[in-house]
Each structure stands twice: as structure tokens, then as C-alpha cells.
Amino acid sequence: xxxxxxxxxxxxxxxxxxxxxxxxxxxxxxxxxxxxxxxxxxxxxxxxxxxxxxxxxxxxxxxxxxxxxxxxxxxxxxxxxxxxxxxxxxxxxxxxxxxxxxxxxxxxxxxxxxxxxxxxxxxxxxxxxxxxxxxxxxxxxxxxxxxxxxxxxxxxxxxxxxxxxxxxxxxxxxxxxxxxxxxxxxxxxxxxxxxxxxxxxxxxxxxxxxxxxxxxxxxxxxxxxxxxxxxxxxxxx
Amino acid sequence: xxxxxxxxxxxxxxxxxxxxxxxxxxxxxxxxxxxxxxxxxxxxxxxxxxxxxxxxxxxxxxxxxxxxxxxxxxxxxxxxxxxxxxxxxxxxxxxxxxxxxxxxxxxxxxxxxxxxxxxxxxxxxxxxxxxxxxxxxxxxxxxxxxxxxxxxxxxxxxxxxxxxxxxxxxxxxxxxxxxxxxxxxxxxxxxxxxxxxxxxxxxxxxxxxxxxxxxxxxxxxxxxxxxxxxxxxxxxxxxxxxxxxxxxxxxxxxxxxxx
Numbered sequence: 260x261x262x263x264x265x266x267x268x269x270x271x272x273x274x275x276x277x278x279x280x281x282x283x284x285x286x287x288x289x290x291x292x293x294x295x296x297x298x299x300x301x302x303x304x305x306x307x308x309x310x311x312x313x314x315x316x317x318x319x320x321x322x323x324x325x326x327x328x329x330x331x332x333x334x335x336x337x338x339x340x341x342x343x344x345x346x347x348x349x350x351x352x353x354x355x356x357x358x359x360x361x362x363x364x365x366x367x368x369x370x371x372x373x374x375x376x377x378x379x380x381x382x383x384x385x386x387x388x389x390x391x392x393x394x395x396x397x398x399x400x401x402x403x404x405x406x407x408x409x410x411x412x413x414x415x416x417x418x419x420x421x422x423x424x425x426x427x428x429x430x431x432x433x434x435x436x437x438x439x440x441x442x443x444x445x446x447x448x449x450x451x452x453x454x455x456x457x458x459x460x461x462x463x464x465x466x467x468x469x470x471x472x473x474x475x476x477x478x479x480x481x482x483x484x485x486x487x488x489x490x491x492x493x494x495x496x
Numbered sequence: 497x498x499x500x501x502x503x504x505x506x507x508x509x510x511x512x513x514x515x516x517x518x519x520x521x522x523x524x525x526x527x528x529x530x531x532x533x534x535x536x537x538x539x540x541x542x543x544x545x546x547x548x549x550x551x552x553x554x555x556x557x558x559x560x561x562x563x564x565x566x567x568x569x570x571x572x573x574x575x576x577x578x579x580x581x582x583x584x585x586x587x588x589x590x591x592x593x594x595x596x597x598x599x600x601x602x603x604x605x606x607x608x609x610x611x612x613x614x615x616x617x618x619x620x621x622x623x624x625x626x627x628x629x630x631x632x633x634x635x636x637x638x639x640x641x642x643x644x645x646x647x648x649x650x651x652x653x654x655x656x657x658x659x660x661x662x663x664x665x666x667x668x669x670x671x672x673x674x675x676x677x678x679x680x681x682x683x684x685x686x687x688x689x690x691x692x693x694x695x696x697x698x699x700x701x702x703x704x705x706x707x708x709x710x711x712x713x714x715x716x717x718x719x720x721x722x723x724x725x726x727x728x729x730x731x732x733x734x735x736x737x738x739x740x741x742x743x744x745x746x747x748x749x750x751x752x753x754x755x
């Protein structure tokens with residue numbers, strides 16, 4: 260028998276889907292800004308493995324020479340990005356749904372077991388409620404990252420008026436690097452997230468739009484109340 | 497004909513699923529389409545009408561101006577730019593742009609032309625400026641492009657300049673404008689930033705007279721702003737209650753560009 264099981268609240272679904280285009284615009288406009296001083300590389304022991312970003316990449320996304328435009332978009336959509344995040348966090352705190360979300364002490368050990376399970380190395384996944392241990396960590400980390408982007412962003416944007424924040428971020432350079440690395444982090448989060456959603460299937464995906472999952476329960480066997488002769492007591496062997 | 501009313505059966509689970517999916521996905525589709533249309537409208541919105549600023553999509557310029565108003569609340573003369581020891585200053589000071597420096601120019605002929613808000617004009621020589629107490633600053637010069645460099649500049653504090661040359665009343669005006677001799681590069685500054693205690697009219701770089709390519713004989717060093725506001729080779733200074741022209745703000749950049 261099918262049963263409707265409520266999963267995601269309306270507000271969670273709205274903020275999730277509103278965040279998607281907002282973060283996309285923030286990353287895109289951020290790349291327009293970054294292009295004008297694209298100094299970051301992946302260099303280990305003097306060997307440069309990768310430059311952010313190769314020319315073909317910049318040209319493909321039509322990035323070069325749009326700094327002013329990038330800043331104008333970035334400094335408008337930052338407000339919506341921050342506001343949407345704030346609404347989600349406040350809701351999570353007030354509604355109590357943080358209980359399903361924050362990692363617990365056991366989550367860090369369990370997340371490992373979840374990973375082994377996902378990789379088909381381990382048969383059983385640890386028991387879970389709404390989110391498994393790995394999800395708890397991932398979905399909390401992404402909020403912390405979002406907060407990190409706002410703080411490091413502010414540190415770069417107003418390093419004089421908010422010099423304390425810049426100092427807390429380890430200075431202008433480190434704030435800028437952190438802001439960049441967090442963005443790379445979002446991209447990796449997105450890739451894994453989408454991959455997992457595809458694997459989890461339709462029922463799971465739908466719940467982030469319509470809010471519920473359909474659970475199939477075993478049809479209950481009708482109980483017929485007939486006096487049954489008592490079985491002779493045994494010791495179970 | 498008694499039982500005209502249809503008996504409303506409670507929805508089956510399948511019907512409930514269908515109905516809720518229909519509503520949710522309907523809203524999702526309409527919302528996505530609206531968001532996309534909204535984005536296209538913004539992305540293809542016409543540029544602002546050119547004034548002291550230009551070159552930005554009109555709604556984005558409005559947003560920049562509103563954001564400026566918000567962040568102006570945090571501006572304070574007590575918020576000082578971090579300074580460094582002289583040894584940390586770059587020996588090879590970066591010159592990022594020559595705009596405004598490419599026309600014929602003779603330092604010997606130079607005078608600063610100051611035009612007050614009421615139209616009065618006065619001329620000030622470099623000797624008069626150098627005769628006043630010098631202020632030095634070693635700070636991290638930040639470019640809107642993203643690079644920065646620790647630089648060492650010396651000159652006359654803007655606020656000292658205003659006080660000494662009887663321009664104290666002009667600090668009540670909203671904006672200061674600066675221009676190169678060829679008028680090709682202009683900078684507009686809000687008064688609070690212009691008279692910030694670390695804003696200087698510089699005539700020395702690394703303890704020596706500023707070379708021509710860095711804006712000799714007099715340039716602006718305004719550490720509370722991005723480099724684009726640090727105009728080289730000042731020739732004209734004007735005051736106005738309305739925004740004065742600004743080269744990079746007319747190329748789509750934020751007029752405020754404050755740090």
C-alpha cells in the first residue's frame with residue numbers, strides 16, 4: 260500500500276530552489292571579477308598543475324573583459340544570496356529542524372560507514388532519520404561555507420570599514436583565497452549532490468519539489484479473530 | 497431526484513499524490529519560467545542615461561547607488577587604513593594605466609586650479625603645497641582588478657589643504673572632482689572620503705619626487721578607495737553638491753568604489 264510521507268517543508272524547498280540560481284549568478288559574476296587578476300594556480304612543489312582558469316574556459320563562458328559588469332551583478336545579488344540564506348537558517352533554528360540536520364557526535368563515524376555503503380563496500384547503511392550522517396555533515400557544512408563566503412566577501416569588499424573582519428580572515432590575501440576556495444567547494448558540492456540525487460532516484464528528487472515521499476508499506480494481513488487452540492508450551496527448541 | 501449532490505469521496509492516496517505533484521510541479525515550472533524571464537529582463541535591460549556615471553545596466557546602477565548608501569553608514573574617520581613599515585613598500589611601484597597622462601605636459605607650467613562651488617577660481621603652486629607639513633603613508637594600495645601592493649607616498653593631507661587654503665567651507669559640499677590637465681581622466685569623490693585623515697595630495701613616492709608616469713607633480717592618494725579613484729597629475733579641482741564626472745564610473749564601475 261502506498262503512503263504519503265511528508266519530508267521537506269515548504270520553506271526548505273523554496274530556499275533551496277531560490278538559492279540555486281542565486282548561487283549560480285554569484286559564481287558567474289565572481290568569475291567575471293576574478294578574470295581581471297587571475298593569479299591562482301594549483302602548484303605543488305613548484306610544479307604548476309592547473310591555472311584558474313585556462314583561456315579556453317574563459318572564452319567558452321564569455322568571461323574576459325567584464326569586470327565592471329561582474330561587480331555590478333555581484334554586489335546586487337549578494338543581498339538576495341545573504342537574505343535567502345538567513346531565512347533558511349532562521350527557519351531551521353525556529354522550526355527545530357536543525358535537529359535533523361546538525362551532525363551528532365556519532366555522525367562523523369557513521370558518515371564513513373555511509374560512504375562505504377554508497378561505494379558498495381559495505382552492505383548495511385547505519386540507521387537514519389531524515390538525513391544520514393554524511394548528509395548531516397554535508398548539509399551543515401554547506402551552510403557554514405555560505406556564511407564563510409559572506410564573511411570573506413565582506414572582508415574583501417570593505418577591508419577598511421570592516422578591518423576587524425579582514426583581520427579575522429587572516430588578512431586581505433587570505434580572505435580572497437578563502438572566498439575563491441569556497442566557491443570551488445560549491446562546485447564540487449554541486450557535482451556530488453547532483454550525482455547522489457540521480458542515484459537516489461525520482462521519489463527522493465520529487466520530495467524537494469512537492470515535499471513528500473511515497474512509501475510502500477507491506478499490506479497488513481487481516482487478523483481474523485478465531486479462538487485458536489493453545490499450542491502446548493515449549494521451551495522454543 | 498433526491499440525491500443530486502454528488503457524494504464527495506475522500507481522495508485516494510494515488511489521487512492525493514497526483515494532485516500534490518500537479519500543484520508543486522506547476523508552481524515550480526511557473527516559478528522557474530518567471531525567474532528566467534526576470535533574469536533575461538535584467539540581463540538585457542538598457543544602460544543608464546549617461547551622467548556622472550554611465551555604462552551600467554540601469555537597474556544595476558540603481559542597486560550600486562543603494563548599496564553605496566547602505567555602506568556609507570559604516571564609514572568613519574576613525575576607521576583607518578592599515579599602515580606598514582617603510583621597508584615593506586614596493587620599490588617597483590606598479591603603474592596600471594596612462595589615461596590622462598598621454599598629452600603634452602610641462603611640469604614647470606603647472607598650477608592647481610581650484611574652482612569653488614560658487615564659481616570662484618584660485619590657483620595654487622606646488623611650492624605653496626610643499627611648504628606645508630608633509631604627511632607620509634605606507635599602505636596596501638588596492639586595485640579594483642584584484643591586485644594590491646604596499647606603497648609609500650608622501651604629501652599634503654587633503655583636510656590640511658582645505659583648511660590652509662581657506663576651503664573649509666567647501667567641506668560642506670557633497671562632492672569633490674579632480675581632473676588631469678587634458679581632462680581625459682576625471683575622478684569624483686564623496687566629501688567624507690575626500691577629507692578622510694589618510695587622504696593626501698601626494699608629491700613624493702618612496703621618499704623622492706613623484707616621477708611623471710606616477711602623476712607628477714601632484715596626484716591623489718586616497719587609501720579608502722580603490723586605485724581607480726587615485727587620480728594622477730591633478731590639474732583641476734572642483735566642488736559640487738551633485739556627483740561630478742568620473743572616468744571609471746562612466747565605464748560601468750561603482751561611483752563610490754569605497755573600501
